Amino acid sequence: MRSLRGVALLALLAGISVAVAQDDDLKAGTASGLPLFPYASCTKQLPRNIFSVDATVTNPSANTYCFTIRADRAQCTTGDVCCTNPTVNKFELDAKPVCDVFAQKVSATINGRPTPVGPAMYKPPAAADSQRTLRITQLNLTAAQAADAVICIKLCVAWVRTNGPVNKAACDLLASSISAAVTAQGESDLALPFTCSAMNSTTVTVCGDFKTESAARKIGSYMSSGGLGALAVPIGFDNIIVPQDGVMVCKKSLLTYWLTDMSGQVCDSASFATDCRPPQDAFPYCTCEPGVARRTPYTVSYTRKFVSSAGNNGYCFKIGVNQTQCGTSRCCGMDLQKIEWLTNKDNCFYAVDGWTVSTQPNIYKSAVWSRETDMVMQRGVETKVGVFKTNELNLVPANAAGVEVCITLKAKSKCPTLDTFCYGGVCKFAVFSKATNCCAKDYAPGVFGEYNRRR
Numbered sequence: 001m002r003s004l005r006g007v008a009l010l011a012l013l014a015g016i017s018v019a020v021a022q023d024d025d026l027k028a029g030t031a032s033g034l035p036l037f038p039y040a041s042c043t044k045q046l047p048r049n050i051f052s053v054d055a056t057v058t059n060p061s062a063n064t065y066c067f068t069i070r071a072d073r074a075q076c077t078t079g080d081v082c083c084t085n086p087t088v089n090k091f092e093l094d095a096k097p098v099c100d101v102f103a104q105k106v107s108a109t110i111n112g113r114p115t116p117v118g119p120a121m122y123k124p125p126a127a128a129d130s131q132r133t134l135r136i137t138q139l140n141l142t143a144a145q146a147a148d149a150v151i152c153i154k155l156c157v158a159w160v161r162t163n164g165p166v167n168k169a170a171c172d173l174l175a176s177s178i179s180a181a182v183t184a185q186g187e188s189d190l191a192l193p194f195t196c197s198a199m200n201s202t203t204v205t206v207c208g209d210f211k212t213e214s215a216a217r218k219i220g221s222y223m224s225s226g227g228l229g230a231l232a233v234p235i236g237f238d239n240i241i242v243p244q245d246g247v248m249v250c251k252k253s254l255l256t257y258w259l260t261d262m263s264g265q266v267c268d269s270a271s272f273a274t275d276c277r278p279p280q281d282a283f284p285y286c287t288c289e290p291g292v293a294r295r296t297p298y299t300v301s302y303t304r305k306f307v308s309s310a311g312n313n314g315y316c317f318k319i320g321v322n323q324t325q326c327g328t329s330r331c332c333g334m335d336l337q338k339i340e341w342l343t344n345k346d347n348c349f350y351a352v353d354g355w356t357v358s359t360q361p362n363i364y365k366s367a368v369w370s371r372e373t374d375m376v377m378q379r380g381v382e383t384k385v386g387v388f389k390t391n392e393l394n395l396v397p398a399n400a401a402g403v404e405v406c407i408t409l410k411a412k413s414k415c416p417t418l419d420t421f422c423y424g425g426v427c428k429f430a431v432f433s434k435a436t437n438c439c440a441k442d443y444a445p446g447v448f449g450e451y452n453r454r455r
């Protein structure tokens with residue numbers, strides 16, 4: 001960190017100019033014949049000092065660099081005055097003169113708080129014209145303060161949960177699971193234990209404070225290198241696939257951890273998510289406009305199951321009419337002539353014993369099928385699919401509300417239940433008009449028996 005950009009934020013954990021990096025300066029200075037940083041006479045050797053600055057400068061965010069100060073009495077082996085009366089008064093950085101411009105802006109914090117006096121570019125009297133230091137004065141850090149210097153100690157984990165309730169129980173489960181993971185990593189000594197700290201409709205957040213930055217950093221790097229994934233197990237982390245406008249979409253859950261200093265500045269963070277590929281298909285295998293059921297007046301919901309006198313399984317769907325939902329859509333007045341049903345690939349031909357529509361009582365209709373080729377289900381690979389049709393319904397918005405369509409599946413077929421009959425276990429239908437060339441698809445909502453459209 002010799003040169004600072006014209007505009008930089010220097011987040012100073014705690015620091016002093018010490019002899020750590022001065023061998024290089026010595027050589028460079030000797031070769032060039034220029035005065036040596038820090039351009040003043042002072043004690044430079046580590047054994048004459050209890051302080052040192054970590055060789056690693058961290059860069060927690062853009063334009064922010066953190067220096068970590070160490071205070072170690074054992075380092076002082078000479079009995080020098082700097083060993084017995086140690087304070088850190090000033091921190092200096094050897095800076096490039098090109099940074100000494102009017103617009104240059106640097107700020108510094110110690111442990112997340114601004115330093116009493118901001119950093120300033122300075123040409124020390126003993127330095128050459130081309131030499132500058134960036135100095136921060138009046139630090140007044142005692143050995144105890146410096147040794148206790150901590151910056152990033154607060155660790156939070158947020159869980160965006162889609163596959164279950166987002167409530168206090170989920171938040172508490174996350175908190176106890178983090179505590180167990182942290183203990184298993186050998187860092188159970190916390191300043192503040194992990195507790196549920198925030199909740200809203202999508203996310204629970206758990207935070208805890210470590211006593212030292214090194215412990216927090218250790219758990220932080222554990223979290224980013226597999227720890228979050230391990231945490232996913234006890235909390236039951238998963239995504240959920242839901243129907244939306246006739247297609248299956250993945251609602252992803254997300255785990256994120258972040259480490260902050262006392263001012264709330266983020267020092268470190270990482271996220272964990274899992275892959276999610278919802279099943280897709282090309283149903284209803286035709287140009288289908290307006291495409292989505294909410295742009296037609298019709299809804300189709302699963303309502304009930306019955307067992308026929310022959311011992312077969314009957315499943316009923318109720319048609320609803322809502323002309324508010326389709327507004328100005330061309331198909332808002334469409335008639336309803338046919339409902340097609342996407343079945344479980346080509347396994348279910350012959351599975352339908354017959355079907356009924358409540359407007360034509362006492363007529364047990366026989367099954368009508370078409371065979372289609374789907375190129376989407378297996379991503380480019382041909383899949384043969386059976387489409388079942390309940391046709392000649394002769395309905396219009398004025399008489400369709402409450403009409404029931406019931407499909408009877410043969411108990412002794414390959415697809416005896418809706419779970420096995422509908423592709424993916426969730427019944428996807430398409431409504432068709434006779435007169436207006438309208439078509440739209442959706443998944444039928446409803447929960448009954450083994451059928452449960454996940455929403």
Ligand SMILES: *[C@@H]1O[C@H](CO)[C@@H](O)[C@H](O)[C@H]1NC(C)=O
Pocket residue numbers: 140
């Ligand atoms: C330096 O810190 C000590 C102890 O915290 C305090 O008593 C003293 O007033 C401080 N001096 C300055 C100049 O801030």
Ligand SMILES: *[C@@H]1O[C@H](CO)[C@@H](O)[C@H](O)[C@H]1NC(C)=O
Pocket residue numbers: 158198199200201202203205
């Ligand atoms: C819920 O909280 C999270 C984390 O604080 C935030 O990112 C998200 O925007 C919040 N969502 C809502 C709906 O308020």
Ligand SMILES: *[C@@H]1O[C@H](CO)[C@@H](O)[C@H](O)[C@H]1NC(C)=O
Pocket residue numbers: 322323324325
């Ligand atoms: C009809 O659709 C509108 C718009 O989507 C919705 O707000 C309303 O609740 C629906 N009415 C019924 C009875 O479902």
